[in-house]
Amino acid sequence: MKKKLGIIGGMGSHAASWLFKKITDLSYAEKDQEFIEVFLHNNTAIPDRTRAIVYNEASPLPELLRSVRILNNNEVDVAVMACLTAYHFKPSLAPVFNGYFADPIEFTVERLQEMFGSLDGLSVGVVATTGTLRSRIFQKALEPLGAKVVCLEGDDQERYFMGPIYKPDGVKSGKKSPEAVRLFLHQIPLLQEKGADVILGACSEVPLVLNEGNVKMPYVDVFGLLAQKLVDTCYEYI
Secondary structure (H helix, E strand, O other): OOOOEEEEEOOOHHHHHHHHHHHHHHOOOOOHHHOOOEEEEEOOOOOOHHHHHHHOOOOOHHHHHHHHHHHHHOOOOEEEEOOOHHHHHHHHHOOOOOOEEOOHHHHHHHHHHHHHOOOOOOEEEEEOOHHHHHHOHHHHHHHHHOOEEEOOOHHHHHHHHHHHHHOOOOOOOOOOOHHHHHHHHOHHHHHHHOOOOEEEEOOOOHHHOOOHHHHOOOEEEHHHHHHHHHHHHHOOOO
């Protein structure tokens, strides 16, 4: 039997849908019965993670825990959250889950080491929500290895990341207006100016806009990497 996968979604829904499709596309299957069994809880009751981390608003933890319990009740083997900012709350979730809680931050460090060997002195440009940046989940993983994390700050972060993600015609809405895409893509040259050697697409919405074709420098799509690692994990038979 393949491992059962549980996706905690709703953060946003298009990102969870993208992850499910990517997992399906990457699956080692030629007929229906060979695909991974997936439980997707698109939990739209989860409060905004950045608002909780930055502004101390409603915590997403109770609803995240409800999703974990649903996965446990369905005997899921592998859990993942379709939101990288939500991994700030993983230390409170993983002990409650009965299986393996996949961690995209760990996968990202491994991929960077495959690409560059030693990370000492490497400047890593992180494209992420303000909540992810403030939580320092990538800094905590990379800085002890000698890497330097660079990111947008202040007005630039609001204009070129948070605005294009959250505006009414932005990425979360699924509309992705040309203006939202243009603003979002402008993060890459700004991070290059800050000295980035490699770009991390470190938000579940990033692959809806960025790809290796429009980044044009060393790039790690954290969410895409996560999808591949989930597929490989679930096909490790138990």
